[in-house]
Amino acid sequence: MNTTEKIREVAKQLLADQKVDLVVGFAQGTLPLRSTPYFARTPEQAENLIWSATCENNLANFVRKRTDKVAVIAKGCDVRAIVALIKEGQINRENLTIIGVPCEGMVDRKQICQAIGCQDILEVTDQGAELSLKGKNFEKTLAKADVMFGSCKTCQYNTPVIFDELIGEALPAKEANYDDIAAFEALSAAERNAFIAKEMEKCIRCYACRQACPMCYCSECFVDCGAPAWIGKGAQSVDDNALFQTVRVLHLAGRCVDCGACERACPMGIKLSLLNRKMVKDVKGLFGAEAGVNLNDPPALNVHQFEDKEDFML
Amino acid sequence: MRNPYLPLPMKLVKNFTETSDKLIHTFTLEYLNEQDAESFQYEPGQFAELMVYGKGEAPFGIASSPTEKGILKFSVAKVGVVSNALHMLEEGTIVGVRGPLGNSYPLEQLKGKSLTIIGGGFAFTTLRSTIQYILDPANRGDYGDLTVIYGARNPGLLLYKDELAAWDARSDINLITTIDREVEGWNGRVGFIPTVTKEVAPKTDYAIICGPPVMIKFTMPVLVECGFTPDRIIMSLENRMKCGIGMCGRCNVGSKYVCKDGPVFTKAQLDQLPNEY
């Protein structure tokens, strides 16, 4: 049985036994290289569940603050978010069944688009390590590893850190890799500013990043607040756009699970992970904390130790 | 092309604290010149965007009546950025007014008819405009019996207290004021609007009703019981608005824009719309 078949089997059983009211997973999307979040409430609907290299959304978003009994098909990053949300009192672990799926990484449509000159893809065949793509006037095979999301390339927790059931074999843990951040840190302040300004210029303030982020769940975001208006609401101000992202990163300090959902959701292709991952790296380096990697560690912001670095304080 | 987004500068001549909790102020504005007064032709039920320069604008029902020449009045509760700024303004300040906007109560159609006006809380503003208009000597003869039922949580929260007293002394208006709970020194009625309406059992041709959603919800069956058909119950909606000219989409309910097609609708019209107000 392949992963999809196993997922269907487990989901059908849970629904048939009425152990859960709902299984949240993925179904085939309407476009090549797209899957879509799916909500199965009957064993028949569970037949629509799939697993592929395009299951890019973080499903933790859909299991927060629920009153029904839910099972979720969760990859490594989904589970990290779930763990962090359990600790923040947003998910009741008792009502959630985690069907973990070790994840080898999801493929990035934007990179694939670049690789084929953004021609219309009409058919995709997954050949394990490679994807073969067909369009009207072209055929191309790409190695998945070459077109994987940045966040998947650097992912250390491919195998869910907690689960009730694991579909397939656990994958070996990977070493931390912050080469992208180190390269960014190596730039001069002016270069970094210029880079960020260029990225923020693309922002249309659709807030897909915030909405896709499992950890961004404030009932009123500071950007939306009208009194006081902390920030301009228009997208034409690069400074305001940058301020939005900066504050978002600060609000996620010690909470960001580095899943990359924000960057994946951005319709404008803004490189949002740089700021987030810089924070992730610093929190880890300065306080030894990582969000959502186990149920025991208290959230980084809840802990104070005398050894904590505080040289940033004036 | 006239630019409907540009405000008309007007002078704030009176910033009056209307209620005992100080949360509602009534602002009296004067036109800066005669042409402005000429061009600002409005009818009871219409609203305008009131602007504090540097802060923004927000929509408010016009509380004055067109029969009160040379001025506009607005009674504004302190809830947001603009209303907070308004409350702090000194008399003499120039403010902006954009309007008149929206439709009005169908006063032409109501000629020769008897009328019950029901208001609750601070939603009494455009009702004041209407009452003032009807009571004007030039208009009073055009309308039949006028019954007004007006309630607030306590006596201090009733708007336009001097006018209420003056109306009470007249014989051509049947004014019933009520408060939610017994208070020492209050000689009027005690009870919620739906209950009082039931007691009064108005038998007029039309009813106009404005107030918080909960009041509307419970008064509606009473009006139906009193024999008002949906086309004879007139209401005013308070959806969130921005442009006020039927473009920005914010107050869209079904295929209507509350700001332009409303805010005044009959219950019969509202029954045809999705309940998104």
Add this chain to the structure above:
Amino acid sequence: MIVSKNEIANLLTQLAETYRVIAPVKKDGMLQYAAIKNGEQACLDDANTKKPGKEILFPQSEELFNYTISAEGIRMQDNVDKEATVVFGMRPCDVKSLVLLDNVFQNDQYTDVYYLTRRANTIIVGLGCAQPAATCFCSSVGCGPFAKEGSDIFLTDLGEAYVIEGISDKGKELLAKLSLAEAGAEQKAAAAKLQAEVTADGSINIEGLAEKLGGMFEHPFWESLHEKCIGCGACTYLCPTCHCFDIADEAKDCDGCRVRNWDACMFPLFTLHGSGHNPRTGGKARWRQRLMHKFNYFVDRYNATACVGCGRCIKNCPVNLDIRQALADVRALD
């Protein structure tokens, strides 16, 4: 008329001497509309722009007017953009969207001078789509890859050259000034053949849809439609017909300006009353509004469907909530 592709850059550069010329250009790896001075910058071969054409007449953020407060009083400065403009190479779906937006920005009482002035001073050169994308469904919604409605001038790509047709008086007048070569009978026939033959996905049947939706406000369908929606504004901001906006004042010291920004019915704050009451509280009500507004309310009000089938919402939705699927689902309901 006809112009070879080699000459098109020169033609644009020449136009740019008299007009503000706006054309699709490659910027940050995306196709975007931008004002150009040099025709070489224009990129006419790629598919649709990332952001919709509405932004040319109805920018995402726009200063309506500004004011200064001084002892002498208040001085207001209105910022109506009157610059004569040629938009070159707009796809038929985006052009159609402007025709739809014309309904919105002018009604029996009011005229949006900012939109309408730009509109009056803009000549639209439409460009037919020889290769509609898989996400295109313009042919389903009363538009099409070669629909000329709204274009003042229309281009048909014959590979080596564009066949150019003057559509409106405004367009014909401009063409008369350009002294272009006449298209031969063969070229005209080739263009006509393309125009007749190329279609996008026309399988989404919207006939009778408005009536059906009209009776569906309370239907359980809405309970599930929105379930995967994360509530961002990507679909509405990138939609060429979505036109909701917010108005706000921005002030520095005693000066201020009134700005308008795109806003979206997908955001909870959009309808929140000052009292705290919100008539559309959840994703269910908001998605119902989105679909209803496009396929029922707009039809009711303006006798047209507020969707041009450009496919941007499909391409850009973070969770693949495909409006074609939603429409097909509505259709399939009893």
